[in-house]
Amino acid sequence: MKYGFFDDKNKEYVITTPKTPLPWINYLGSNDFFGIISNTAGGYDFYKDAKLLRLTRYRYNNCPYDSNGRYYYIKDNETIWNPGWQPTQTPLDSYECRHGLGYSTFESEKNKLRAKMTAFVPIKDNVEINKLELTNISENVKTLDLFSYVEFCLWNAEDDCTNFQRNFSTGEVEVIDSTIYHKTEYRERRNHYAIYHVNHEIDGFDTDRATFTGFYNSPANPDVVKAGVSKNSVAHGWSPIGSHHIKVTLQPNESASFIFLLGYCKNKKEEKFEAPNVINKAPAKELIAKYSTDEQVDTALNELKTYWTNLLSKFNIETGNEQLNRSVNIWNQYQCMVTFNMSRSASYFESGMGRGMGFRDSSQDLLGFVHLIPSRARERILDIANTQFEDGSAYHQYQPLTKTGNLNVGSGFNDDPLWLIAGTCAYIKETGDYSILDEECTFDSDANKKATLLEHLRRSFNYTVTHKGPHGLPLIGRADWNDCLNLNCFSDTPGESFQTTGPSSGPVAESVFIAGLFVKYGKEYVTLCQKLNLDDEAKACQKEVDTMIEAITTHGWDGKWFIRAFDANSNPIGSHVNKEGQIFIESQGMCVMAEVGVDNGMALEALNSVKERLDTKYGIMLQQPAYTTYHLELGEISSYPPGYKENAGIFCHNNPWIVCSETIVGHGNRAFELYKKTNPIFLEDVQDVHRTEPYAFCQMVAGKDAPSFGEGKNSWLTGTAAWTFATISQFILGIKPDFDGLRIDPCIPSDCDGYNCVRVFRGKTYNIHVTNPNHVEKGVASLKVNGTVMPSNVIDPTLGEDTVEVEVVLG
Ligand code: BGC
Ligand code: IFM
Numbered sequence: 001m002k003y004g005f006f007d008d009k010n011k012e013y014v015i016t017t018p019k020t021p022l023p024w025i026n027y028l029g030s031n032d033f034f035g036i037i038s039n040t041a042g043g044y045d046f047y048k049d050a051k052l053l054r055l056t057r058y059r060y061n062n063c064p065y066d067s068n069g070r071y072y073y074i075k076d077n078e079t080i081w082n083p084g085w086q087p088t089q090t091p092l093d094s095y096e097c098r099h100g101l102g103y104s105t106f107e108s109e110k111n112k113l114r115a116k117m118t119a120f121v122p123i124k125d126n127v128e129i130n131k132l133e134l135t136n137i138s139e140n141v142k143t144l145d146l147f148s149y150v151e152f153c154l155w156n157a158e159d160d161c162t163n164f165q166r167n168f169s170t171g172e173v174e175v176i177d178s179t180i181y182h183k184t185e186y187r188e189r190r191n192h193y194a195i196y197h198v199n200h201e202i203d204g205f206d207t208d209r210a211t212f213t214g215f216y217n218s219p220a221n222p223d224v225v226k227a228g229v230s231k232n233s234v235a236h237g238w239s240p241i242g243s244h245h246i247k248v249t250l251q252p253n254e255s256a257s258f259i260f261l262l263g264y265c266k267n268k269k270e271e272k273f274e275a276p277n278v279i280n281k282a283p284a285k286e287l288i289a290k291y292s293t294d295e296q297v298d299t300a301l302n303e304l305k306t307y308w309t310n311l312l313s314k315f316n317i318e319t320g321n322e323q324l325n326r327s328v329n330i331w332n333q334y335q336c337m338v339t340f341n342m343s344r345s346a347s348y349f350e351s352g353m354g355r356g357m358g359f360r361d362s363s364q365d366l367l368g369f370v371h372l373i374p375s376r377a378r379e380r381i382l383d384i385a386n387t388q389f390e391d392g393s394a395y396h397q398y399q400p401l402t403k404t405g406n407l408n409v410g411s412g413f414n415d416d417p418l419w420l421i422a423g424t425c426a427y428i429k430e431t432g433d434y435s436i437l438d439e440e441c442t443f444d445s446d447a448n449k450k451a452t453l454l455e456h457l458r459r460s461f462n463y464t465v466t467h468k469g470p471h472g473l474p475l476i477g478r479a480d481w482n483d484c485l486n487l488n489c490f491s492d493t494p495g496e497s498f499q500t501t502g503p504s505s506g507p508v509a510e511s512v513f514i515a516g517l518f519v520k521y522g523k524e525y526v527t528l529c530q531k532l533n534l535d536d537e538a539k540a541c542q543k544e545v546d547t548m549i550e551a552i553t554t555h556g557w558d559g560k561w562f563i564r565a566f567d568a569n570s571n572p573i574g575s576h577v578n579k580e581g582q583i584f585i586e587s588q589g590m591c592v593m594a595e596v597g598v599d600n601g602m603a604l605e606a607l608n609s610v611k612e613r614l615d616t617k618y619g620i621m622l623q624q625p626a627y628t629t630y631h632l633e634l635g636e637i638s639s640y641p642p643g644y645k646e647n648a649g650i651f652c653h654n655n656p657w658i659v660c661s662e663t664i665v666g667h668g669n670r671a672f673e674l675y676k677k678t679n680p681i682f683l684e685d686v687q688d689v690h691r692t693e694p695y696a697f698c699q700m701v702a703g704k705d706a707p708s709f710g711e712g713k714n715s716w717l718t719g720t721a722a723w724t725f726a727t728i729s730q731f732i733l734g735i736k737p738d739f740d741g742l743r744i745d746p747c748i749p750s751d752c753d754g755y756n757c758v759r760v761f762r763g764k765t766y767n768i769h770v771t772n773p774n775h776v777e778k779g780v781a782s783l784k785v786n787g788t789v790m791p792s793n794v795i796d797p798t799l800g801e802d803t804v805e806v807e808v809v810l811g
């Protein structure tokens with residue numbers, strides 16, 4: 001069954017039933033203020049940090065699913081309904097939700113009343129705008145009661161859902177005219193509050209949840225709405241909400257619009273306070289004045305749309321394959337922005353409380369984001385570097401608000417440091433801006449300990465060099481990219497084995513994956529040194545890279561594929577000698593991407609083994625055979641039932657590594673076949689199996705050992721977005737930013753005749769026209785820039801004016 005369709009012209013996905021297999025969500029917000037919104041208007045808002053500054057409450061894993069949102073109730077005689085269907089679930093005469101780029105609309109009809117709710121966060125302000133338009137499409141006058149509803153979160157989302165002994169007594173609100181002020185914490189912090197406002201006179205309000213719903217009712221059947229009369233309740237403790245009541249009369253064909261604002265307000269530091277709990281309303285008034293009329297709101301929405309059109313114009317293809325165009329031009333790039341903004345913090349699978357920004361995750365997210373807004377990528381790289389330790393190791397995560405390392409999670413994931421080299425090199429290749437390397441960054445956020453970014457990268461490189469095990473391979477520490485392969489953990493306490501915060505260096509378990517990662521990004525570090533004329537360092541580092549290649553080919557090769565790791569007793573993992581977990585995807589992908597074994601047949605052999613042993617119709621599984629029992633010495637990986645997550649699930653994040661690897665060995669047909677398997681836009685026909693949003697990549701699809709083979713989970717916040725975009729744009733379509741310019745090196749299916757791409761790169765617009773007259777998979781026969789044949793396939797960025805014409809013939 002299909003639940004909607006793509007509207008490419010408007011860059012929207014149109015959902016035609018509220019009963020999607022899972023809530024299908026969208027993200028609102030571009031800078032500091034964000035909202036998550038489902039196709040039934042569920043979700044919540046936060047300012048900067050989903051854990052610490054949460055405006056509205058959400059109940060994860062609730063029953064029914066997707067509990068809480070920004071809800072509008074319409075009482076039309078005895079019928080009470082919501083334009084987004086939830087929470088009353090009153091059957092609608094028609095329903096349509098459109099998720100667009102940074103906004104969502106809900107348009108529905110009931111008993112000849114049409115409602116359209118448009119939700120978005122304007123680019124410049126910290127507010128979610130809900131514009132609700134009601135139209136009477138009947139022939140009679142309609143007299144209606146409109147009620148709004150949001151439930152406030154007492155700011156710290158974790159504390160909010162655990163510390164009831166305190167929280168039931170702290171809530172404070174104030175209502176002045178049509179503005180509801182949520183001022184819990186103002187007394188103590190004195191600097192921020194939330195508002196919920198409507199640009200209309202109101203007939204009543206409620207701010208106490210139990211009064212609004214009735215103590216034993218829920219938002220699905222609230223007392224106040226049933227009665228059609230607000231109780232003007234003022235919350236003291238318990239659960240503050242915001243609800244307005246407006247009586248509306250509409251003549252036939254008449255429309256009315258209501259602008260609701262849910263905003264975050266903050267005082268300027270220097271402002272004085274009359275009394276601790278009397279809030280300074282100036283910031284609220286300023287915000288309200290900006291979004292009080294339809295014109296103001298429509299202008300802000302248009303600004304948002306223009307913003308996205310401009311961003312997406314930086315990379316745009318025309319390939320004759322509608323699904324590919326849609327994915328590359330719209331949704332994949334959109335998701336790259338979302339992962340850049342959210343890292344792994346807030347989605348319908350990430351509670352917003354657990355994880356902040358990942359050192360590894362955010363570094364990788366840059367690979368798909370850097371072309372969109374390079375200046376923000378620059379800032380992010382420096383933020384990440386600022387948390388690194390002096391010895392080159394790294395906190396695994398940091399908080400978006402404080403930008404300091406997360407002590408609870410700690411460090412010891414030994415791949416982390418190398419990803420900083422990856423992110424920084426992606427930025428320099430995109431922009432040519434080497435000055436970033438001179439920026440001073442702290443160690444562990446300590447202002448007294450600073451060094452240049454280049455020095456940070458040097459320490460990242462050296463961390464691997466100085467942390468090797470008995471086979472000369474990198475020590476794995478707590479884990480590498482695979483968080484769940486915990487080979488140094490021997491806790492006897494059930495459930496603790498994979499959470500041990502042991503020393504990052506060991507005992508001695510080693511990772512062939514980190515070895516491949518070191519070769520790949522170590523080479524890039526060598527190039528950086530060369531560009532900076534650090535010739536001695538470049539030579540010394542190249543020697544280290546060569547030594548690592550030697551260690552991989554000597555000790556990391558199993559005969560038909562790359563071994564995954566050596567455990568703490570130096571036994572191989574991911575080898576034919578193992579009973580289960582004989583072959584893993586990560587070391588095949590990373591070693592071949594690093595071009596290890598490309599010249600001696602190992603790479604081809606490894607990819608063949610992947611095809612034979614790990615491939616399925618929904619993508620490549622992480623490892624095989626799945627672990628059927630729990631192994632203390634392997635850690636979290638074997639805690640999952642076979643086929644789920646790291647235990648032989650299909651990890652969409654690292655499928656692109658195999659796609660890239662296939663392009664490295666020149667297999668364009670195979671690369672594209674694999675690319676499509678994990679791309680939701682190509683999976684529209686199996687939505688009942690796949691279940692997550694058809695417009696967003698998910699982290700994981702259940703592998704063939706799972707009873708729910710093919711089912712996606714953990715959509716949105718995953719490195720899949722960035723890696724898939726890098727793979728399709730740079731490795732398949734072959735438009736690859738490089739240190740010296742734009743490299744053109746496609747590897748495509750042989751039946752492809754060619755394609756066009758507009759690529760904005762270092763301030764110029766390249767119109768790239770690729771033809772494939774001989775139907776090859778790879779190889780540039782000729783490349784012309786503005787009509788002149790070029791000696792190589794790297795376009796010198798100084799050539800041409802603002803617009804550059806590029807003709808590429810494959811052959
Ligand atoms: C894995 C989870 C694991 C977590 C531990 C994640 O990346 O996918 O399964 O629980 O890391 O930090
Ligand atoms: O590499 C990790 C990532 O950091 C978070 N999600 C799961 C991946 C594999 O364990």
